Amino acid sequence: MGEFDAIRPYDDAEVPAVLARLLSDPAFLDILTHFRFPRMAGAFGWLLKPLIARRLRKEFAGVSCVSTLQDKVEYYVDHTIERATDGVTYTGVEQLKAGTAYLFLANHRDIVMDPAFVNYAVYHAGLPTPRIAIGDNLLQKPFVSDMMRLNKSFIVHRSITGRREKLAAYQLLSAYINHSIRNDCQSIWIAQAEGRAKDGDDRTDSAILKMFHMSRKDEPFGAVIQSLNLSPVSISYEYDPCDQAKARELYIRATTGTYSKAPGEDDVSIAQGITGYKGRVHINFAPPVSEFVEDTKQLAAEIDRQILAGYRLFPVHYLAYAQWTDADPTLAVPVAAKVFPADELARAQAEWQRRLDACPAEHRPFLVQQYATPVRNQYRVKAGLAL
Template structure:
């Protein structure tokens, strides 16, 4: 039955033991784990540590025979990472979700791994079934990364195709899979509102993604097809972005040279920094289910933006950046940080914000400011009913 989706779907329970064995035997995977666990010793003693880590993994994952059991096992590691790299995670809006109902979670996108991880974290701790996660094939350069992600309920979005016909076929398959997952199998889906991260902090829904949801159901009106997917806009807000310096550098390079070429291994670095880097506080808001869907993708994108931006939690650093932002609109009524936060909170944010500015080369600073100022501008424009 699922044959047509084999190339992109997550692994099924029956496949888990064999894939785990394959991972434990993968030299690249063991190398990364060794460097992560023992950064200083990995070079000189890697030959000794790798077999020990493989042995430990074999023992630890010996009885894992389903995706749910694997997620329960991994959860303790995720919780530990979150404790180390954040000042706490809060979430709101989960009370609107009904157990046993499948949803399409459409979220803003800042971090490759942690965006869906935080959404999963919130849903898992609420006692609901975690969603399947859309991940671009550009991040799956090595077989073990693909195995790891597909074990954790990820499915593949083919982005690196160049031919128009191939792209169309890939989108058609993706659309069919998302609809099949939600409507037939009762399994929720998480997908970002646009391809790639919003590096300038300007979160916008790409209407092409919304059209893709409808592609495999052309026999139904657009509004009806979207309504059946139970779409929920999700706002993910980080107090600090561990990758903000790298994003500022990329934005500056694009603005001054017209293009930006990623260095080999740059995605791997972004993933590692995104997971382990300091984020301050994190808030995830689950918006209201879209009961009545507009008739076309542009209107629907505007409604999703209204929810994602309107429910985005702003922290003191966002306001401090907005106060420095050269492009702010004098007509827009935006309260100052001092009007919204305690003196203690502002003092803490000031210290961290100044540290980040100091670490950023002067010519790139406007692009660092922009990342934190844009959510403020967008939220208050939405509040005032102004166009974005």
Template sequence: MGTFDAIRPYADSEVSAVLARLCNDTEFLDTLTRFRLPKLAGLFGWALRPLVARRLRREVQGIDSVAKLQARIEPYVDRTIERATDGISYSGLEHLHKGRRHLYLANHRDIVMDPAFVNYALYHAGHRTPRIAIGDNLLQRPFVSDLMRLNKSFIVHRSLTGRREKLAAFQLLSAYINQSILQDDESIWIAQAEGRAKDGDDRTDSAILKMFHMSRKDEAFGQVIDELSLVPVSISYEYDPCDLDKARELYTRATTGSYTKAPGEDDRSIAKGITGYKGRVHIAFAAPVRGASDDAKQLAQEIDKCILGNYRLFPVHYLAYAMWEGREPELAVPAANELFGAEELARAQAEWDRRLTACPAEHRPWLVVQYATPVRNQYRIRNARPL
């Protein structure tokens, strides 16, 4: 057994066998049936399952490598983006060198679509797609694990409780990330902190940065970061399909002190994040970090300035900020009508009003904070104020 077999993505030599397994996985076929034929799946799922399996076998026939699988999936990703967004834009790709691998460190709002949009931008710009870090909490079912590992995902063990086990898992993860970039010639995508920033406050966890260094402790921290070619990435959604769910969770935590996920909640969040309306999406790639500080907390602050400063603010963010009790007058944030045209602003106001109306009154402050916080953060940077 290889050192990284427990966490690594599937290799090309394993693709055919895993696809064959998925074509016979009852739970996966039932999930596909519900997704493609929701009105018929309840009563006739048992009869439709063989038809779905036959169609799936045709779709994956001849696929014997990860690259071929991604090429086959790409039209479906394009179609999903067309249906669920008003377009995706990206900037900063000129900072990336096609002959060099990078460590993409991104803010985190959506479980699946964050890395998917980064992949989309890189793929269409002619760059190789990265290996993707995904928490083991999302891989409770075997077919989900198979799907993610087929698509270049590797596993981050978050469910461990023992200190020694956690330390060993981080050590292994650090070694895998370093080997991927420096030896395997494969880029990495990983979120800047564990879990999504449900309140819109994107911050880099210095523990993540320290983890990159764990397997190379005999070298200077800043040197390791420079060699990994760390690229801060800002992922900006005009609208979050899961914003009402996040508002409910934030409200529950604030009023009770805790929040317990219901069975299947992550699955529903994944589905909603993929298919729900997002408006416009922007992906901003910063230049790779050079001359990194040997202080992980200081480096985290510099990365935060980069990610928050490159975040694309849409009209809805300014509309939310204007009604936020936590706004800071000294930042002199302009009103939305000073920055956007009347037609664009009217569309944003209508969509924002619709979301506010759909949100229970007691949850609304937590809906507002999700969209307002990125404005505060960016204008703090513009005004050279502490984050």
């Protein structure tokens, strides 16, 4: 057994057997049937599932490596993106060099679509897609684990509670990330913090940065970071399909002090995040951190600056900021009408009002907060102020 077998993605030799297992999994076929035929899946699922399985076996016959599988899957990813967005743009991808592996550290708003959009940008730039860090809390069903590990995902063990076991898990994760970039020349995607930034406040967790160094403690922290080509990535959604659910969670946390997820809540968030309307989406790749940083605090500050500066603000963000009770009066934030054309602003006002109307009154301050916070953060960066 290899050192990283417990967490690594599947390799080419494993693809045929895992695909065969996946396409025979009743739970996986049930999900696909409900996704493809939501109105008919209940009454006719018994008929549809074998038909879908037969079609997929035919389509994926002969697929024997990860890159060929991704080529096949890309059609469905592109189709999903076209249906759920008003277009995807990206900047900075042109500076990425073929034959160089990067550590993409990104803000985190959506469980599945954040790395999917980074993959989309990198793939369409003609570069190899990164390996994707995914928490084991999302891999409770065997078919989900198979599906993600086929798509170059590796496992982050978050459900471990023992201190010694947790330390060993992070040591292994650190070693794998360093090995992937330095030995395999395979890029990595990982979120800047555990869990989504549900309040719109994108901040880097120093513990993540410390983890990168854990397996190479005999080397200076700054040198390790320089060797990993750490590129901060900003993912900007015009509209968040899960914004109402996030507002509800924030309200419950604020009023009770805690929040407990219902069974299957992550599955609902994943489905809503994939299929829900997002408006426009933008991904910005900042240049890799090249200066020598002394510690995690200094590095986190630089990553935050890059991610927040690279975030694309849409009209809805300015509209929300104008309504936000926590807006910073010292910041020179223009009104939306000064930034965007009248027709674009009118469309945004209609959509924003629709979302406000759909949100219970007590949750609305938290809906506003999600969209307003990136405005405050970016204008603080522009003004050179502390975040």
